[in-house]
């Protein structure tokens with residue numbers, strides 16, 4: 001069965017049986033394809049008798065969301081499995097265990113996290129996650145610092161840059177996030193009700209300059225090994241545990257892109273609160289929780305990143321040159337804010353949307369949520385190079401909410 005082909009549920013069971021130490025010889029296994037993402041097949045394999053289960057994720061040679069007309073490298077499965085293992089080593093407990101990677105089948109066998117929920121779903125249901133800000137800021141600080149020139153031997157870092165070169169998946173980001181939303185591209189997808197907003201995006205020169213600068217950073221700055229797609233659909237969560245999945249877009253890029261992905265998806269859910277049916281007090285409280293989480297993620301990240309720098313910084317000059325760390329952290333905040341904005345805009349007018357807004361049933365509320373997400377996203381992009389503190393992000397979210405609701 002080793003030559004590449006997309007697996008059936010039955011074949012997935014046969015492979016699971018052949019894996020050492022996972023299931024007993026006579027186990028009666030069931031298999032279900034549960035993939036709900038844009039790109040891959042995901043099989044859930046379970047032995048009811050022992051309650052043991054695993055996940056098998058297989059890359060398809062094309063983008064599932066579009067079809068065979070959009071070919072896509074299978075090498076992304078290698079990148080995903082290698083990055084999951086590295087993230088697990090750098091951040092114990094924050095990534096699923098990888099049991100096997102089969103390069104022929106572009107298949108990764110990993111820990112089943114079905115006792116967690118996908119965070120996007122949890123936020124849509126209005127749940128709160130007490131561990132999240134602490135866990136994700138640890139994940140960001142450790143993965144970004146310890147793979148950068150600040151925390152990793154610089155020759156080894158260059159080997160990693162080579163190992164994780166990921167041109168096809170980067171091209172998706174370059175186009176879908178940093179180009180298509182700012183022109184009348186075929187890939188765009190938006191409700192006719194907000195065509196006026198889309199047309200404003202296409203004509204806004206000030207915005208185009210900022211997005212071009214962010215895109216250039218994404219293209220050229222090999223600062224750290226990024227997850228590359230760290231939205232709330234790539235985070236499994238429960239009250240006492242957080243696990244980051246799906247790093248197939250990983251490559252060496254600007255750190256702010258990963259931090260911005262987390263903040264953007266909290267703010268997209270914030271915008272989606274326009275669709276809440278329950279009373280205003282609940283909605284206000286949940287929005288306050290989301291904004292507080294935005295702040296805690298950045299502050300936790302900053303404190304942990306600085307602590308790693310003090311304790312494990314390996315670069316003599318950047319460790320000791322007075323003022324270097326301050327300049328670096330300010331730039332990182334500004335990049336984070338710019339990428340946050342870009343990642344919000346793409347989810348309203350670009351190809352791939354988010355359920356936080358798309359599933360709002362009331363069309364007026366949905367339109368308000370879309371306009372709010374765009375307003376916050378655009379304001380953050382325009383702010384980025386002038387930003388000084390994370391509080392400005394919170395103020396922008398609050399101001400734009402009043403404007404859209406007025």
Ligand SMILES: Nc1ncnc2c1ncn2[C@@H]1O[C@H](COP(=O)(O)OP(=O)(O)O)[C@@H](O)[C@H]1O
Pocket residue numbers: 034035036037038039040041042055057096110111112113114118233234245246248
């Ligand atoms: N380790 C896992 N444990 C349980 N379910 C998983 C696991 N990995 C993926 N899934 C399920 O499969 C879905 C798609 O996985 P994901 O890695 O996001 O795929 P894609 O790369 O296609 O976006 C997830 O939303 C989740 O429901």
Ligand SMILES: CSC[C@H]1O[C@H](OP(=O)(O)O)[C@H](O)[C@@H]1O
Pocket residue numbers: 037038039063065172173176229233234246351352
């Ligand atoms: C044509 S891929 C579109 C979009 O899908 C990816 O997300 P995911 O696979 O996690 O759903 C990524 O965000 C891409 O930009």
